[in-house]
Amino acid sequence: MSTNTSSAVQDLRPVQAWDLLEKNPTAVLIDVRTKAEWSFVGKPDLSILNRSVLTIEWCRYPDMSVNPRFVEEMNEALGNVLPSQLLFICRSGARSMNAALAVHASLAEGAHHVDLFNVAEGFEGDLDQEKHRGGLNGWKSHGLPWGQS
Known part of the structure; x- marks a missing residue:
């Protein structure tokens, strides 16, 4: 789990993130994991909120090099219209924090204000003790909507 030391990006637990998404219909959730993770592990499902998750790789599988076009791809996916709140999620909260900080740095250059959140967990x-994920904490373990292809 990520521990946030920057006020530029706030940590939210998965249930808090869901609550924010429910309350703000313009908030956007961006899943920054890899295509392989989306396909084989699943991804959050926002269809009950009449929205979908944006999927933009922060790191490219298999070498896990940082996607140099991440911010540009995010802007394109948003139609170059920034919402008031962006939430970032990955497997456990580390990559998503890095992606959110990169977005913060980009937004600071343009003097834009967007509330940025990292989905901690x-x-x-x-x-867990058996070295498995998905049962101790995180979006899935909290019983939040998700799907697998």
Whole structure:
């Protein structure tokens, strides 16, 4: 799980993130994991809120190099219209924090204000005693909507 030391990006637990998404119909959730993770592990499902999750890789599988076009791809996916709140999620909260901080740095250059949130615990959460994810904490373990293709 990520521990946020920057006020630029606030940590939210998965249930808090869901509550924010329910209350703000313009808030956007961005899943920054890899295509392989989306396909084989699943991803959050916002269809009950009549929305979908944006999927933009922060790191590219298999070498896990940082996507140099992440911010540009995010802006394109948003139609170059920034919402008031952006939430970022990955497996356990580390990559999503890095992606959110990169977005913050980009927005600071343009003097834009958007509330940025990292979904601490992520989609799968921390490893349990058996070294498995998905049962200890995270989006899935909290019983929040998700699907798998």
